[in-house]
Amino acid sequence: MKLKLILSAAVLCLATMPFAQDPADSAFSKVYVSIEGGELYPFGDLQDAVENAFYGGVGLRYSYWDDFDGFVHFNYAYVKVRAEGIPFPGVHQFVGRLGLDWHWKHIRPLAVGAGFTCNWTRADSDDEEKYYSGRGGMLLDNETEFGWFARVNMPFLYFKDFTAGLNVLWEELWTLPERSNMLTVGFYIERRVW
Amino acid sequence: MKFSSLLTTLSVASLAVFANAAIDPEMEGMEPVSRDDGTFLVGGPTYYFDRILSAGGIHSESEIWTPAKLNNRLLFNRMSVLPSWDPMEPSVWVKTGNELGDMIYQDVITEYDRPTNRTPILEGGFRTPSFKGFWATARGFQDDHYSARTAGYRKKIVSDEFAIFGENYPMFSSIYGGLGFTNDFVNAYALAGEEYLWEYAESSRWIPVHMKPRVQGHVDFWNLALNVAYEHAEYQDVRVEESGERDEVNGSVLYSCGAECQKGIFQISAGMAFRFVSDDGDVYTGLDNDRVLWPFMQLRVQPLRWLRADVMFGMNDSDWLVQDSIEMGSPFPVKGMGVTVGVKNISGTRLNPLADDVEYFTMKGVSDDIDLAPDGQMNLVQAYLAFADTVASVSLGGRATFWAEHGAETFDVEGYVEDGGFEFRYGDVARINSWIKGITGELWIDAWLEDMFKFRALAGFERIDGPMERFEVTPAEYFVAFTGDWLIRKSFRVSHSLRFRSDAQWNLRGHDPLVVKGDWYWDATFEQQFPRFGLYLTGTLIHVLADEVVQVPNGDYDRIRFVCTVKKTF
Numbered sequence: 158m159k160l161k162l163i164l165s166a167a168v169l170c171l172a173t174m175p176f177a178q179d180p181a182d183s184a185f186s187k188v189y190v191s192i193e194g195g196e197l198y199p200f201g202d203l204q205d206a207v208e209n210a211f212y213g214g215v216g217l218r219y220s221y222w223d224d225f226d227g228f229v230h231f232n233y234a235y236v237k238v239r240a241e242g243i244p245f246p247g248v249h250q251f252v253g254r255l256g257l258d259w260h261w262k263h264i265r266p267l268a269v270g271a272g273f274t275c276n277w278t279r280a281d282s283d284d285e286e287k288y289y290s291g292r293g294g295m296l297l298d299n300e301t302e303f304g305w306f307a308r309v310n311m312p313f314l315y316f317k318d319f320t321a322g323l324n325v326l327w328e329e330l331w332t333l334p335e336r337s338n339m340l341t342v343g344f345y346i347e348r349r350v351w
Numbered sequence: 352m353k354f355s356s357l358l359t360t361l362s363v364a365s366l367a368v369f370a371n372a373a374i375d376p377e378m379e380g381m382e383p384v385s386r387d388d389g390t391f392l393v394g395g396p397t398y399y400f401d402r403i404l405s406a407g408g409i410h411s412e413s414e415i416w417t418p419a420k421l422n423n424r425l426l427f428n429r430m431s432v433l434p435s436w437d438p439m440e441p442s443v444w445v446k447t448g449n450e451l452g453d454m455i456y457q458d459v460i461t462e463y464d465r466p467t468n469r470t471p472i473l474e475g476g477f478r479t480p481s482f483k484g485f486w487a488t489a490r491g492f493q494d495d496h497y498s499a500r501t502a503g504y505r506k507k508i509v510s511d512e513f514a515i516f517g518e519n520y521p522m523f524s525s526i527y528g529g530l531g532f533t534n535d536f537v538n539a540y541a542l543a544g545e546e547y548l549w550e551y552a553e554s555s556r557w558i559p560v561h562m563k564p565r566v567q568g569h570v571d572f573w574n575l576a577l578n579v580a581y582e583h584a585e586y587q588d589v590r591v592e593e594s595g596e597r598d599e600v601n602g603s604v605l606y607s608c609g610a611e612c613q614k615g616i617f618q619i620s621a622g623m624a625f626r627f628v629s630d631d632g633d634v635y636t637g638l639d640n641d642r643v644l645w646p647f648m649q650l651r652v653q654p655l656r657w658l659r660a661d662v663m664f665g666m667n668d669s670d671w672l673v674q675d676s677i678e679m680g681s682p683f684p685v686k687g688m689g690v691t692v693g694v695k696n697i698s699g700t701r702l703n704p705l706a707d708d709v710e711y712f713t714m715k716g717v718s719d720d721i722d723l724a725p726d727g728q729m730n731l732v733q734a735y736l737a738f739a740d741t742v743a744s745v746s747l748g749g750r751a752t753f754w755a756e757h758g759a760e761t762f763d764v765e766g767y768v769e770d771g772g773f774e775f776r777y778g779d780v781a782r783i784n785s786w787i788k789g790i791t792g793e794l795w796i797d798a799w800l801e802d803m804f805k806f807r808a809l810a811g812f813e814r815i816d817g818p819m820e821r822f823e824v825t826p827a828e829y830f831v832a833f834t835g836d837w838l839i840r841k842s843f844r845v846s847h848s849l850r851f852r853s854d855a856q857w858n859l860r861g862h863d864p865l866v867v868k869g870d871w872y873w874d875a876t877f878e879q880q881f882p883r884f885g886l887y888l889t890g891t892l893i894h895v896l897a898d899e900v901v902q903v904p905n906g907d908y909d910r911i912r913f914v915c916t917v918k919k920t921f
Contacts, residue, residue, distance in 0.1 A: 184881045206456040222840055227879055240459040255888060273890050273915065278455055295458045301471055302453040303913040333452035333466040
């Protein structure tokens with residue numbers, strides 16, 4: 158697990174390697190807002206825990222350097238529980254992500270990105286007073302966990318200030334006893350603000 | 352490099368050679384978490400043992416009072432930065448984080464060996480820009496890390512959740528707001544708020560203190576600084592239906608040597624720290640005469656640019672404390688190279704003369720007044736030699752010290768009491784009335800590339816000769832540390848710190864010593880910077896490599912954690 162954390166951070170570092178180029182003062186010279194919707198797919202042992210789920214959210218993208226964009230995303234999903242014997246049907250999930258997209262000239266218009274993710278969950282239950290020590294009990298109270306992600310941003314349609322595209326994102330939450338892996342695929346419509 | 356600045360560099364290096372500032376602490380005052388150039392054992396945000404390897408003596412830095420800590424908080428007998436009520440620079444900020452290892456969806460498929468709850472960190476605050484000199488500030492902050500292991504025990508002591516927010520029984524939770532005025536002549540502010548604290552006592556108990564209200568005022572005018580706080584503190588132990596209150600006024604007044612004064616050979620500063628308390632009911636510590644007045648004086652004599660002597664002397668009707676040093680550089684400067692030799696001395700009747708004098712210990716039929724102020728005095732002498740040599744973008748430095756201490760503070764244990772799976776002790780703070788001797792050596796190499804890259808490798812060892820079974824903590828014998836800071840394209844910061852510290856050991860807090868095994872620690876900070884907008888987005892991973900262990904008796908696990916901050920300066 159520690160090795161994975163180190164590798165995660167190493168990837169983040171590599172994603173931000175210093176390239177021989179002077180910094181351009183391009184931060185926030187372009188700003189975009191977006192809405193995004195799609196589906197998230199649990200991976201590995203998480204497939205026994207929860208079902209695929211639809212999500213919807215909003216995003217903000219901004220120029221950071223000439224070839225890098227920064228972005229912030231927030232989304233919500235209602236994640237149904239697949240495991241048997243859990244005293245609630247699903248979990249409210251809020252996700253916040255902060256990362257960088259690299260517009261490598263050889264793969265334009267694709268961009269590859271990475272960043273940190275924060276996952277906040279709470280069981281869909283009114284039984285707040287009843288604390289279970291068994292499976293599912295922790296989710297009756299707020300649960301928060303961080304992780305990291307890598308993504309590919311594929312814009313494919315441009316119309317005036319609007320862009321439509323596809324985000325494919327793989328993320329790992331630093332949960333215990335095992336890390337939690339998920340794949341997220343979503344379409345977005347983005348509008349340039351300035 | 353000018354010789355005087357080199358001397359200053361070496362002086363600073365002799366105090367703290369490990370430049371770890373690049374790693375953002377999880378909260379202001381938690382910097383020791385990311386240090387291992389010595390023995391840094393963290394039991395929680397309100398207690399840690401922090402001793403730099405070459406500091407000399409066997410005490411931790413936060414145990415000793417110095418004038419530099421006038422604005423620190425007194426938590427039982429330690430001077431602590433946290434919870435800091437020093438207003439931040441004009442900005443607005445939000446911070447959150449978590450000990451890694453919450454289960455999220457693993458929760459519904461994990462039947463056995465379920466991990467315990469991981470707890471977060473929360474902070475938000477602002478300070479407005481100045482409007483005709485006036486500004487406003489507010490800050491709410493609490494650190495729930497290091498709380499889960501003892502929460503089940505501590506929650507039985509108090510009548511409510513004992514926090515501003517949540518149910519994790521954090522070691523501290525604080526909120527305050529206030530107004531200030533700053534111009535070229537005056538800096539003044541008044542703050543008011545509420546605070547929950549768990550203070551780690553000599554008995555190894557966590558004592559809950561609820562301050563409502565806490566009010567603090569501060570004025571800087573000319574070369575004078577006045578700091579005064581009023582605290583109405585509530586104490587309780589609902590298990591035995593005890594409760595008490597303490598009204599306390601504490602603070603300091605300081606005259607500092609100003610710009611004109613600093614041009615002279617004799618540079619004098621003077622001040623007085625004070626505490627007045629009034630106890631009612633069950634308060635678990637006591638201050639003799641319900642007051643302490645602590646006048647002190649600082650003197651710097653610098654007859655030559657390469658020779659400097661510093662003295663701090665404080666005294667009142669029950670204690671005295673002297674801290675002095677003489678430092679000498681080479682009278683014949685060589686470009687890029689510097690050598691410093693120095694001696695320092697600490698003598699006194701108490702390391703912290705402002706602290707309470709007694710802890711009242713009652714548990715399972717045992718009742719004892721733990722004397723916190725031992726008779727006699729301690730003497731610590733230390734000699735050191737430091738050098739630094741700089742060639743192009745590489746600098747090599749080293750330092751060797753020898754120290755000897757007589758009358759070091761320790762704890763004479765009369766007995767232990769077990770309660771709720773934890774072990775507590777009673778007895779008295781005492782002295783080791785024999786000489787303890789130590790020798791240390793450190794080497795470091797710095798390399799840098801303009802503003803873009805800085806690297807430091809640092810290693811040190813210490814050999815101590817003395818009755819270690821009477822040391823509160825047997826310090827780590829050696830360490831090695833590597834730090835690297837990148838500032839990519841002048842706006843993306845990546846800071847790393849990789850360190851190893853050898854075993855340290857608590858000797859007196861339980862029947863069996865607690866060995867804190869040596870380990871590797873890795874911390875990293877990533878920051879998107881927007882200097883033109885004053886915007887900073889920061890994420891920090893803390894203690895990634897290390898095993899998750901308890902570093903302080905009755906403390907909590909030191910877990911891997913992640914903290915992120917958004918800050919906008921004005």
